[in-house]
Amino acid sequence: MSLPTLKNDVFLRALMREPVPYTPLWLMRQAGRYLPEYNQTRARAGSFMALAQNPELACEVTLQPLQRFDLDAAILFSDILTVPHAMGLGLDFLEGEGPRFARPLRTEGDVEKLAVPDMSRLQYVFDAVALIRRELAGKAPLIGFAGSPWTIGCYMVEGQGSDDYRLIKGMLYSRPDLLHRVLEINAQATTLYLNAQIDAGAQAVMVFDSWGGVLADGLFQEFSLAYTRKVVQGLTRWHDGRAVPVIVFTKGGGQWLEEIAACGCDAVGLDWTVNLGRARQRTADSVAFQGNLDPMALFGGESAIRAQARRVMDDFGPVQQGGHVFNLGHGISRYTPPEAVSILTDEVHRYSVSKHSAPL
Numbered sequence: 001m002s003l004p005t006l007k008n009d010v011f012l013r014a015l016m017r018e019p020v021p022y023t024p025l026w027l028m029r030q031a032g033r034y035l036p037e038y039n040q041t042r043a044r045a046g047s048f049m050a051l052a053q054n055p056e057l058a059c060e061v062t063l064q065p066l067q068r069f070d071l072d073a074a075i076l077f078s079d080i081l082t083v084p085h086a087m088g089l090g091l092d093f094l095e096g097e098g099p100r101f102a103r104p105l106r107t108e109g110d111v112e113k114l115a116v117p118d119m120s121r122l123q124y125v126f127d128a129v130a131l132i133r134r135e136l137a138g139k140a141p142l143i144g145f146a147g148s149p150w151t152i153g154c155y156m157v158e159g160q161g162s163d164d165y166r167l168i169k170g171m172l173y174s175r176p177d178l179l180h181r182v183l184e185i186n187a188q189a190t191t192l193y194l195n196a197q198i199d200a201g202a203q204a205v206m207v208f209d210s211w212g213g214v215l216a217d218g219l220f221q222e223f224s225l226a227y228t229r230k231v232v233q234g235l236t237r238w239h240d241g242r243a244v245p246v247i248v249f250t251k252g253g254g255q256w257l258e259e260i261a262a263c264g265c266d267a268v269g270l271d272w273t274v275n276l277g278r279a280r281q282r283t284a285d286s287v288a289f290q291g292n293l294d295p296m297a298l299f300g301g302e303s304a305i306r307a308q309a310r311r312v313m314d315d316f317g318p319v320q321q322g323g324h325v326f327n328l329g330h331g332i333s334r335y336t337p338p339e340a341v342s343i344l345t346d347e348v349h350r351y352s353v354s355k356h357s358a359p360l
């Protein structure tokens, strides 16, 4: 079955640093609890996992933010922890507490038993991707995603979120061989997982290295970036007659920008601590950038939202080619008033037109 042609490819072109008529935008966690319609669908599903595992409902919530706001990309509704769940670790989302694994990796025996899962266990994700592509009807491109091997490793060893990463860092310092085995398996699984999303119809993919920034210099390169690089280098980069851009986002990774940009990705996601103009200089415009408004700026009221959005675009500087995808520097807060997002999309689209040379 052939899919409808893409009517808005500004996001994909900006990632490939081709000329675009305006700066495209989407928001990390754009489908989520700040939207009342998301909370309604989630209540119908009963739990986060029931929602993520039901392709029809996952498709419904993926499309919700695009129905409300003028966004230039959709992102698959799922979670980075579906991969360790498929490895048998037993994922659950406890109300108000976030993700938790019933069987975290704590002993040498646990690590020895770990294996790359059969991708058929993640078929619900690929079914959701195919369904979303159909329902999007070419309105906007669809982003697939996965966690980085290190970031999903943090949850697999800690068993849940952590403030200090004591357990995984304890393993890193005492038994680096065990951690390398976990990360190698994660890298292989993540490569297969993202390629299957691309086969099912994902038009760009993003690797979330949300916890890369907690590592010491030298250890970030060895335990996070080396495995992200393996994933990136194993990805299908051309599908259905078009490039599939790859975005790598390391929260707190600004000091390693040059090294991250050299991992083979097309675009680097940045948090709000990094100046976009200096990021371009440091990488000699060799990659596109995605980011990087502080998500809390959406609590500042209309004039602050508009001014801060312009500041991000001015920091990026003149846009001869594409190269900038506007986003937040991390996920949108669940307490964000939805109207703040309408103001943001309006300002980014309106203000950025004058910065671009390609015709509308």
Ligand SMILES: Cc1c2[nH]c(c1CCC(=O)O)Cc1[nH]c(c(CCC(=O)O)c1C)Cc1[nH]c(c(CCC(=O)O)c1C)Cc1[nH]c(c(C)c1CCC(=O)O)C2
Residues within 6 Å of the ligand: 027, 028, 029, 030, 031, 032, 033, 042, 048, 075, 076, 077, 078, 079, 080, 081, 093, 097, 098, 099, 145, 161, 208, 210, 251, 330, 331
């Ligand atoms: C670290 C991480 C996770 N998941 C993810 C990351 C990396 C991005 C980041 O750094 O924020 C990625 C993710 N999680 C979710 C998406 C969906 C797509 C999107 O709209 O961006 C994406 C891309 C849905 C979700 N994943 C989760 C929610 C909220 C849970 C709910 O509806 O009950 C959503 C919409 C749950 C989740 N999932 C995770 C945590 C820590 C939590 C609980 C924290 C919280 O409550 O916000 C793990």
